[in-house]
Amino acid sequence: MMDNRRSFLKKLGLAGSLLSAPSLLKASPFAKKGNIDVSSITLRGRVHSKGKGIAGVAVTDGINIAQTDKNGEYELLSNATAQFVYISVPSGYAFPEEKGIAAFYKPISKAAVVKNDFALDKLEVDDRKHHFVVWADPQVKNKSDVEQLVKQSVPDLKELVKSLPAGTLIHGIGCGDLVWDELELFEDYKKAVALTGVPFYNLIGNHDMDLEARTDDLSAHTFKQQFGPTYYSFNRGDIxxxxxxxxxxLGASKNYIGYITENQLQWLEQDLALVKPGSMIVVNLHIPTYTGQGRRMKKKEDEPGGTVANRKQLYKMLAPFKAHIMSGHTHFNDNWEEGDIMEHNHGTVCGAWWTGPICGDGTPAGYGVYEVDGSDIKWYYKGTGMTKDKQLRIYEKGRVKEYPDEISANVWNWDNKWKVEWYEDGVLKGEMQRRVSFDPWAAELYLGPQLPVKRKFVEPNLTDHMFFAKPTGQATKITVKATDRFGNIYEETI
Structure with missing residues (x-):
């Protein structure tokens, strides 16, 4: 048989190379020290509260998921490529934290068996009622930006907490771009969060990556050192x-796309399999899955780094549930809804990169506030330094140059269930007309190559939440009345 095989291979001209393969394999660089270690590791431990085991807690290495048994014990077969073992904190328990940063994970040491326990504190209040805030894009570049974060945003959140009933549960989502490429400022961001008194879960943005990394796999190295895993889950109440x-x-500085990897999606399949269909899911990510920006700019396709390319795969996985998606990245405020999915693309903590009081679409620098009662969620946008009742801004006639005879109003957290009406001298004139337009103040602050002085790249954004009306020449007072989907009424008068 060997002679026949040798004869056949000679005809193909391959006999020499294939028959000498064993010696080549011995010399292969992949056999040298430094290759990827995929040796098996067993992860073991216990999840408990004051020594009492907690059953049914999801424990993961980011690849597979196991649940704790009746004694709170878990065992999970992993391998040496895994970096963390972490839990999906169950409802009814306080979020473990370290100076305001969620601490739900443990680094995996190099050993055949790795043991890690997780201690949780049981809440003394019903967590089916709680609040959370979404801080999108704090994006500090230098100590001046950090100072604004600490002196403006931190006190504003502290005042919000103070305004809530005593004992109200509240947590934060740091929705990416925590810093602006200067990764040493992660420490300053963490100090700011600690000052708020609110525990924060954090996620990675395009400005939180190691830009010298050679691949996506390595781009989150520094972020993971500071905040742990880049994908995970947790529970509070019914959410x-x-x-x-x-x-x-994409392996080059500032070159990236919106995309969810297969590793995450297969992990998410396992994670959602543990959740009862029909439940409310809140998905948090940096780049929005979708916005109306491409349509507003009349582009046939979205910018690769502006939305998530494989978003429809995520939507399919969310189909058995009700879902709210929280995103940042764009520095404008944009809401869309289809079926049981709604996305909130938030205005930013930094406004237009700490250059002025508003984002490129006229939304105030600020953050989203969400009030949870069971599986019901209500929300509003909180402008920094503003009360929750400030939800729109009116501009006098002619401020928008394209419509010189019309007054305009920016209703920045508008969605398709809002109603925006106007009154002339106390008489209801009907609903205002919504148009794609620039916010005039944003245009005055940011439009053109010389504005703003601090960061000249900032430009205004077209938005869907500008409204227009044409008053008579005799009008002395114009009032705009905006009613949100929850029946809250907001009025402004000029």
Missing amino acids: HYVVLDDVFF
């Missing part, structure tokens, strides 16, 4: 929260 990393680094 299941999921955090994803949808920034895919």
Whole structure:
């Protein structure tokens, strides 16, 4: 048989190379020290509260998921490529934290069996009622930006907490771009969070990556040192929260796309399999899955780094549930809804990169506030330094140059269930007309190559939440009345 095989291979001209393969394999660089270690590791431990085991807690290495048994014990077969073992904190328990940063994970040491326990404190209040805030894009570049974060945003959140009933549960989502490429400022961001007194879960943005990394796999190295895994879940009350990393680094500085990797999606399949269909899911990611920006700019396709390329796969996985998606990245405020999915693309903590009081679409620098009661969620946008009742801004006639005879109003957290009406001298004139337009103040602050002085790249954004009306020449007072989907009424008068 060997002679026949040798004869056949000679005809193909391959006999020499294939028959000498064993010696080549011995010399292969892949056999040298430094190759990827995929040796098996067994993860073991216990999840408990004051020594009493907690059953049914999801424990993961980011690849597979196990649940704790009746004694709170878990065992999970892993391998040496895994970096963390972490839990999906169950409802009814306080979020473990370290100076305001969620601490739900343990680094995996190099050993055949790795043992890690997780201690949780049982809440003394019903967590089916709680609040959370979404801080999108704090994006500090230098100590001046940090100072604004500490002196403006931190006190504002502290005042919000103070305004809530005593004992109200509240947590934060740091929705990516925590810093602006200067990764040493992660420490300053963490100090700011600690000052708020609110525990924060954090996720990675395109400005939180190691830009010298050679692949996406390595781009989150520094972020992981500071905040742990880049995708995970947790629970509070009847809500299941999921955090994803949808920034895919293309191996060159500032070159990325919106994309959710297969590793995350297969992990998410396992995670959602443990959640009862029909439940409310809150998905948090940096790059929005979708916005109206491409349509507003009349582009046939979205910018690769502006939305998530494989978003429809995520939507399919969310189909058995009700879902709210929380995103940042764009520095404008944009809401869309289809079926049981709604996405909130938030205005930013930094406004237009700490250059002025508003984002490029006229939304105030600020953050989203969400009030949870069971599986019901209500929300509003909180402008920094503003009360919750400030939800719109009116501009006098002619401020928008394209419509010189019309007054305009920016209703920045508008969605399709809002109603925006106007009154002339106390008489209801009907609903205002919504148009795609620039916010005039944003245009005055940011439009053109010389504005703003601090960071000249900032430009205004077209938005869907500008409204227009044409008053008579005799009008002395114009009032705009905006009613949100929850029946809250907001009025402004000029």
